[in-house]
Structures are given as structure tokens and as C-alpha cells.
Amino acid sequence: MSVNFYISAHNSFEKPIRLDYTITRYNYMMKTQNNFRFIIAVVLVSYVAASCQTNDQNVLAQNNMQAADRQDLFPIYNTCVYNQFPGQAHILSVNWINDNYVELTFNFFLSDPGLKIEYRFPRMGDTGRKKAIYIDTEQSGTIKLKLRVGDVIPCLRSEIIKGTCTPVVFTFPDLES
Numbered sequence: 378m379s380v381n382f383y384i385s386a387h388n389s390f391e392k393p394i395r396l397d398y399t400i401t402r403y404n405y406m407m408k409t410q411n412n413f414r415f416i417i418a419v420v421l422v423s424y425v426a427a428s429c430q431t432n433d434q435n436v437l438a439q440n441n442m443q444a445a446d447r448q449d450l451f452p453i454y455n456t457c458v459y460n461q462f463p464g465q466a467h468i469l470s471v472n473w474i475n476d477n478y479v480e481l482t483f484n485f486f487l488s489d490p491g492l493k494i495e496y497r498f499p500r501m502g503d504t505g506r507k508k509a510i511y512i513d514t515e516q517s518g519t520i521k522l523k524l525r526v527g528d529v530i531p532c533l534r535s536e537i538i539k540g541t542c543t544p545v546v547f548t549f550p551d552l553e554s
Contacts, residue, residue, distance in 0.1 A: 457540030460497070463488045466532035466549065469505070471524050476517050479524065480509045485532055485547060497536045501545045510552050520552060 466483040473479050485503035487493055512520050524530075535546045 457542035458538050459535035459546065460495075460538050462492055462495075462534040462536070464532055464534060465529050466506075466547070468524070468526055468528045468530065471526060473521070474509070477512055477514060478509055479512060479520075480507060481524075481549075482507050483532070483547075485534055487534075497538065498545050503534070506547055508547055508549075510549065512552065524552075 464485055464487040466481070466485050468481060468483050470482040471479060472482075483506055485506060487503075493499070530552070531550055533548045533550065535548065537544050
């Protein structure tokens, strides 16, 4: 429904103004401004996302080069490549789930603390970590006797540098075969 209003001018030389035309023109102008604002917002968000992606790719390339210089890369599952950090694990708790599975809670300490600056995932800390380990039936008896709270055993922290696998993996070379 359209209602036409005419506003009369104060002096007789001006034409009357149609109010419905003025409202329609105002609405069109506001829609145009809102569309323009939306387009500007989309362009800005796209630019920020593209610049972040470029920075991430540069950091990844730099980390790949640093890791390649260290020559201690190894592939896991043929698609992921990890960077290894050797160290030791201080055992906080040992929980035998059954004869073949043990859950360890441990703190990891690097052999060379200077390597910590090379972590790609520094927020994934080294303290209070948990790991369930499968142990062969033949070894479980001897490992049950060896594995106690307070022990310090060799451990590796592996961080992914290529692929889409788990970003940080802790392994125990003496326990896992």
C-alpha cells in the first residue's frame, strides 16, 4: 500500500515534495551504503586472511629449513614428517591398565635446553604429559619391575613439520618397540 503525501512549500515558487518518493530514495540510498559497507568489510577480511596465510607459509618454510639443517627428521606413516627433540622423562605416575598396557604421567626435559626455542608448538608443554603404551607380553614382566615413580628414562619429543598427523608425540625408545 502506498500513500502519497504532499508537503506544501512555504513560498509559492517551490514545487510540492512527494513524501513517498523521498522515503523511497532515502531507503535506496541506505541500502546502497549498507551494501558498500558490506563489500568493504568482505575485502578487508579477505585481505587479512590472505596476509595471515602468507605469514604462516613463510614460518612453515623457515621451520622446515631449520629442521632440515638439523638432519634428524624421520617420517611416520609415510605422510608425516617430524622433528625430534631428545630428552628424558621423569615419571610421575605409573598406572597399569592391564598386563600389556601402562599409562605414564611424566615431565619431559630436553637433553639440550637451548633446543626449546626451536619448538613449533611451545604451548604444548612438557609437564604433566600422559601416554598409554602397549608392551609385549614377553617384556611386560621385566618392565613392571623396572618402571617406578621417580625414574628417569630416555624420551623423544617429536613435532610435526609436514603432514596432518598428531602435532606433538612423545615416544619412549626403551619401552616401545
